[in-house]
Amino acid sequence: MHPDVEKVLISRMEIDEKVHELGNILSRDYAGKELLMVGILKGAVVFMADLARAMNIDVRIDFMAVSSYGASSKSTGVVRILKDLDKSIENCHVLIVEDIVDTGLTLNYLLDILQARNPASVRICTLLDKPSRREVNVPVDYNGFAIPDKFVVGYGLDYNEKYRHLPEIYVLKKEIYQSVK
Ligand SMILES: O=P(O)(O)OC[C@H]1O[C@H](OP(=O)(O)OP(=O)(O)O)[C@H](O)[C@@H]1O
């Protein structure tokens, strides 16, 4: 185990099982439809890659990158789009794929942006959910695991851009981080 982590919260095997379970549910729910999976960079990259390969329907994938505007945006949830989708989503079935929903501010804002583009539907799929941290209500349609209010890393999730490559989901040691968002 990496020396900066306290313990494994979700093992590789539990992640694999959940990703396949979600892949099956999504394949069933979107059968006969054209689905565009939209991964939110960078945290969702690892989950998105595994989830897309756990589906047994045709899907297209794209990515968006967003960044907070700074301290004031923490409460408003206003985000700046750093990388937008390549194509119009008008009349498309869109699935936003996230690694984690925490306050809900990022997803709340993204949902508004994407819904304004007249897609056929927009749903949210997140691997992790920290319900105790929620500040705005976001409709999470598909969720892998509800987790306690601990700072987690690995499987795409970072602290200061580190630990994304670790294969499982771990609780980061308290002494490693001084402030979390
Ligand atoms: O529900 P919220 O409180 O808005 O937090 C969740 C967001 O925070 C993380 O992204 P981050 O801004 O750390 O970027 P990253 O994906 O590049 O790590 C995560 O990937 C979500 O996008």
Ligand code: HPA
């Ligand atoms: O626990 C977390 N880990 C990494 N990124 C995050 N963004 C919100 N919560 C977390």
